[in-house]
Amino acid sequence: MVAIMSPIREKLEGISLTRYFDNPKPMCFTSVEKVKFEKAKICHICKRGFTEKDNKVRDHSNFTGKYRGAAHSKCNLNYRDVRFVPVIFHNLSGYDSHLFIREVATGFPGRVWVLPQTKERYISFVKFMEDKRLSFRFIDSFKFMASSLNNLASYLKQQPTLRKVFGLDYDDAQIKLLTKKGVFPYEYISSLEKLQETALPPPEQFYSSLTDSDISNKDYEHAREVWGSFEISNLGEYSDLYLKTDVLLLVEVFENFRKTCHEAYELDPAHYYTLPGYSWDAMLLYTQVELELLTDVDMLLFVEKGIRGGVSQCCSRFAEANNRYMGEDYNPEKEDVYLMYYDVNNLYGWAMAQYLPYGGFNGDDAKDYLTLPEDSEYGYILEVDLGVSRITTRLAQGFATMSRARLPTGLKTAQTPDHAEGQT
Structure with missing residues (x-):
């Protein structure tokens, strides 16, 4: 390293x-x-x-x-000029950072600042050079575009950087071969000696235990075409071309992403660590909203009481239908039961697209809230006493209609949301 x-x-x-x-x-x-x-x-x-x-x-x-x-x-x-150089890795947090973080920290003078996700995974880290006013900021492009580099590269219509780097030495047909992410026998290369081999390994040597998959015939033919077209003499040269192409494809993908984002929001993703952070600033810039901080401790505690998080519950994995559409299996003497399957996506995204509180917080206890329209200019956070019948509780036992933070028996700290018990 x-x-x-x-x-x-x-x-x-x-x-x-x-x-x-x-x-x-x-x-x-x-x-x-x-x-x-x-x-x-x-x-x-x-x-x-x-x-x-x-x-x-x-x-x-x-x-x-x-x-x-x-x-x-x-x-x-x-309006100050930035004094860091962004260094982009795809899947830095998941894999690449483990290969060189120690060398970055101790290999040459200068302190390191780490933004951790866990003890073993880092969202980003910065290397400050000793006696210099510049630094390296390592960021993960996967935090912005959660897809494989191969998929991301397939969406590109043009590759100007790739053509600029290879254009002087190779023709258009050769460059076109490099616009697709290549394949490499990672697990086959177990020693430096294998890099001197003068032929492409057979397809079975491209097996990946990480994905438990073999190379497709199409990808292997592409590798053979690259080998022949560029007159590669050994695996070492193939490795060099593969790595150079891989880096340039990442350049193309991320620069295209930067251009698109800057045209839409006038913000540069290279100055951020993750897409959520970028999206937050884009929202503030686009809406020009000024968020009001809660300064009343009672209001703050009131809002915090409503935080539920994910619902933890034990659901039945079996449901039995009984209705007139079941033919001979229908039992008219039993209650009619219909089964519905819902696959609801983007719940969080949908909620974030609705009206959200941002200021003008006041206490109020004298309104008929049932008459308020759903698209009202003003919203309300309510604390209510509800009467829930046992019938309603039984009907909703597989779906928590009113979850609450509850301390399970035997636990001292963890809180697990539970559905409302039957009350009258």
């Missing part, structure tokens, strides 16, 4: 900080841009208008000197 990390370290250490940070470029301000600045009514950073009291300033990049737009003075001061 030292050999792998050394080029990365040397690349970062070789960046001229004096050029980029100590000597910012002056702004290039054209006559056309001057007219745009004078006519600007909205800050290009916060998207809010200028008032007579605002100090409108010209925002520009210290790296390029390019004019970016008119801005509030405060927005301009807070």
Whole structure:
């Protein structure tokens, strides 16, 4: 791993900080841009208008000197250039980070900051270079696009980076072969000597115990075509081409993802750790909502009492139907029973798309809440006393209609939601 990390370290250490940070470029301000600045009514950073009291300033990049737009003075001061280099791995948290995290932490000077998911899995980690103002931020592209690289690459219509890197040495037919993620006999390569073999291993050597699957005939033929078209002499050369192509396909996928997200929300996913974090900021930017924090402790405790989490219950795995559509199996002397199968998806996503509380919290105990429309501008969190008949409880015994946090017998801390007991 030292050999792998050394080029990365040397690349970062070789960046001229004096050029980029100590000597910012002056702004290039054209006559056309001057007219745009004078006519600007909205800050290009916060998207809010200028008032007579605002100090409108010209925002520009210290790296390029390019004019970016008119801005509030405060927005301009807070609009800082990033000082980290994002390093993208696909499935970093699940696999790749375990291979080199120790070398990143101890292989060369500089502290490491880790964002853990568990003791063994990391969402991200940052390597701060000693005596430098830049850092490496390792992020997982799988946290944004939860699919295999092969599937993600198949959605791409163009691969400009791949063609730019390989275009000088290979023709279009060869480059087209590389636009599909290749295959590699991972478990077959058990020693460095095998990398000197001069023929592609037979199909059975591409078996993966991780997925318990063999290589398909189509994928094996593709591997043979790559081997012949690029005049590969041994498995080592095949490995080099496979790895280079793999990295470039990830570049294509993530850069396309960045472009799409930035066009839609003007936010860069490379500055985030996960898609939920990105989505949260996109929501705040798109809606311009200002979230009010609860400052009343009684309100806070009131809301916390309503938190249920996942429902834990014991359900019957067998249900017996009895209705007139069953032919001879129908027993008219018994109660009619119909079975329905529901496969409901995206419950959380649906709930998050409804009206959500964001401010104006007040106590109220004098309304007829049953008359409120579902699309009311104002919503309510209710605490009620309910009377539930034994018949209703029996009918709903397989589905918790009113779950509650309950401490099971024998446990001291864990709380398990339970459905309401029959009450009258």
